[in-house]
Amino acid sequence: MKILFLTPWYPDETNPNHGIFVRDQAVALQQVHQVVVVSAKVDYTNFSLFSYTLKESDFRNVKEYRISIKRSLPFLNQLVFFYIATRQTVKISRRFSPDVIHGNIGYPGAFWAWLVSTVIRKPYVITEHTSRFAANFRSSIHKLLTLFSLKRAKAVISVSTSAAAEVSAFINKQPIVIPNIIDFEKFPVLTRNNDATWQIGFLGSLNGNTKGLDILLNTLVNVNTEFVLHIGGAGKLLEEYKVLAKRLKIEDKCIFYGFVSHVEVPNFMKRLHFFVSASRFESFGMVMVEAMACGLPVVATASGGPSDFINSANGILVDKENIPALQHGIESMMKNYQQYDPDQIRAFAVKNYSASKFVEASNKVYASLT
Secondary structure (H helix, E strand, C coil), rough: CCEEEEEECCCCCCCCCHHHHHHHHHHHCCCCEEEEEEEEEEEEEEEECCCCEEEEEECEEEEEEEEEECCCCCCCHHHHHHHHHHHHHHHHHCCCCCCCCEEEHHHHHHHHHHHHHHHHCCCCCEECCCHHHHHHCHHHHHHHHHHHHHHHHEEECCHHHHHHHHEEEECCCCCCCCCCCCCCHCCCCCCCCCCEEEEEECCCCCCCCCCCHHHHHHHHHCCCCEEEEEEEEECHHHHHHHHHHHCCCCCCEEEEEEEHHHHHHHHHHCCEEEEEECCCEECCHHHHHHHHHCCEEEEEEEHHHHHCCCCCCCCEEEEECCCCHHHHHHHHHHHHHHHCCCHHHHHHHHHHHHHHHHHHHHHHHHHHHC
């Protein structure tokens, strides 16, 4: 089968981590199908009324097309995006002749997929990756276009049970849950850390407060056991979090690494006893499963996706935005750390989040279209 992946999230030179899970899925499907990926993004750093670049590349036998569209005037910007993205995608489609279009991200991915589907007359499915689905309705037009195209998709896929429930409330259609995947070759099981001081890990974007680093810092103030918090991530709130750590008088216990590329994540994990996610919202929780792939137990908030995979054998799940609950979870992890078996933790991750598992589930969706 020939599958055309459409995605506004995809790794590129300026952001090598962006949408890397979409690339992993395309590579996994390429093992049994022919896959072409088209990524389209607005370049907000450059202005032009109607200008774009198109770059071709190959990654592990997947043909990639990256369309970069320079920002235009308000409102016109979106029209230009859809016109250029659809026009170029249709040209690519006529050479590739896909059997199915697999769009990603409700906006703009779903409407873009609908436009291409309408022109080339091929069915489309959509995977919604975002957390807080309704938060993406930046205007009534965004909401209208998103729901219009999701309702017309042959199938809607969500990456977790909680994300599926949120989407279904808007489209009166039950999404199929197909989780993200991990490339386990990149994440070997780590030798258990024997450092006398607890080494705790946090990794996530700091462009907003969704990942809950402020909650974690305020929680660790109350933890009397010696620890070091390893903080990976960059964004506009980075300096604000450094100031917060200083104000809380725990800056000497925090190491800020800044941006951590995906290829560096295994080395980041090597430093740790366990990983902590204090997220307010998670559609899935890739970094937590990556920590589990390394054999690390995880303390996580019940923020959505983690409720699908955190259990008593691999970690502790606590209420979100609840500092006493998170403190209790971290202290319980320290007390019972030796009870967590790294090999068992990894085995659970491999069983549930392997490429083969993803391909098997996706094949069922594709087969239902024919």
